Amino acid sequence: MKKILIAEDSAQVRETLKSVVEMWGYEADTASDGSEALRKMEDSPPDLVIIDIMMPVLHGLNLLQKIKAGEKTSNIKVVIYTGKDFESEKAKALELGADAYVTKAENIEILKSRIKNLLEGEDTSFNIEIFGARGSIPAPGKNYEKYGGNTSCVKLKAGESLFILDAGTGIRELGRTLSGTGEKVSAFLLFTHTHWDHIQGFPFFAPAYDPGNEFIVYGPRSMDRSLEDTFKLQFDPNYFPVSVSDLSSRIRFRDLTEESFSCGPVDISTVYLNHPGMTLGYAFKRSGRKICYITDNELTGEAGAESVDGAGRLSEFISGSDLCIMDAQYTDLEYPEKRGWGHSPIGRVLSLAEGAGVSRLILFHHDPDHTDEDMDLILDSARERSGISVDAAREGDSLDI
Numbered sequence: 001m002k003k004i005l006i007a008e009d010s011a012q013v014r015e016t017l018k019s020v021v022e023m024w025g026y027e028a029d030t031a032s033d034g035s036e037a038l039r040k041m042e043d044s045p046p047d048l049v050i051i052d053i054m055m056p057v058l059h060g061l062n063l064l065q066k067i068k069a070g071e072k073t074s075n076i077k078v079v080i081y082t083g084k085d086f087e088s089e090k091a092k093a094l095e096l097g098a099d100a101y102v103t104k105a106e107n108i109e110i111l112k113s114r115i116k117n118l119l120e121g122e123d124t125s126f127n128i129e130i131f132g133a134r135g136s137i138p139a140p141g142k143n144y145e146k147y148g149g150n151t152s153c154v155k156l157k158a159g160e161s162l163f164i165l166d167a168g169t170g171i172r173e174l175g176r177t178l179s180g181t182g183e184k185v186s187a188f189l190l191f192t193h194t195h196w197d198h199i200q201g202f203p204f205f206a207p208a209y210d211p212g213n214e215f216i217v218y219g220p221r222s223m224d225r226s227l228e229d230t231f232k233l234q235f236d237p238n239y240f241p242v243s244v245s246d247l248s249s250r251i252r253f254r255d256l257t258e259e260s261f262s263c264g265p266v267d268i269s270t271v272y273l274n275h276p277g278m279t280l281g282y283a284f285k286r287s288g289r290k291i292c293y294i295t296d297n298e299l300t301g302e303a304g305a306e307s308v309d310g311a312g313r314l315s316e317f318i319s320g321s322d323l324c325i326m327d328a329q330y331t332d333l334e335y336p337e338k339r340g341w342g343h344s345p346i347g348r349v350l351s352l353a354e355g356a357g358v359s360r361l362i363l364f365h366h367d368p369d370h371t372d373e374d375m376d377l378i379l380d381s382a383r384e385r386s387g388i389s390v391d392a393a394r395e396g397d398s399l400d401i
């Protein structure tokens, strides 16, 4: 039987939770403050701990930090169950590694389903949804209906944590789906770089204008400007009528270089890509699963070019991934004319992914001149040539990994 520890200072809530958790079919133990909870977890680690935030002796978020840093405790699933209904508190808890955040005002069934998902594996490690897969410029029209015409935007969910990869024009529709739920939005927004086709949708991302929402924005700084300064330039009145001060959600920026960090239950690493300007690729790891997002990258196609175009480092970076989304903008025939534009010929992408032991490759950043018919042919030919599973990203695709 799976074991749950309940860390809660109110005796009444603690005992009620204990009997409810037992009714749900789990073994339950309790602790009345943070340090007692930590001691119990170190002596005999439970599968999951439910933590109140406002507790004597050791505050819930400090306890969470200690659990995630402890050798014996770092694998314990953590559910924050609190009266504090603040987006900033929730964002902080997820940032520190909490697997779920439920408020006491919510129906107890929500707590049950979060716990069930975490303990019984119904919660897939990652869910990916494609909202924009086109490169360079949007490609609307009837010839682009199947793969879609919006530029780069991918939604990645890991438990409670929401990641948005790039804010091309696809983010507008993603914003509509998020606003449509009526729930507050708290998300990590990760930019590969700030070329138009990766930022242009952001001014039309409705959740950014809601004061209850919160975003932490990550991306590379350029040589002479922070990510925040570059990002805000697109709100210059010469380019756009709405001012950046109208973005009433809480937005914080973090400049990235090549590094590793954690967001919620996900470990993230970055790598510089071969593209004009500072551009980063991302790897996401959770529960033994690995997903990579590598777009706007030029593999030059020359024999022995591994050290020149960074393919050697990249191969190591994407090594063993369960799924890899990769820039493959040009066919091998088109590439010689497009050399130096910062995008890859498909042949090189296929061989790199295969050599790196990628299980599933998703071709991405489709050329705006490639119609649905072209894309079907490109995909067929890629599948014929490759020994691994290959797909081409399509708007609306949803995958569990």
Ligand SMILES: [Zn+2]
Residues within 6 Å of the ligand: 135, 136, 152, 195, 197, 198, 296, 365
């Ligand atoms: Zn691009």
Ligand SMILES: [Zn+2]
Residues within 6 Å of the ligand: 193, 195, 275, 296, 342
């Ligand atoms: Zn670019």
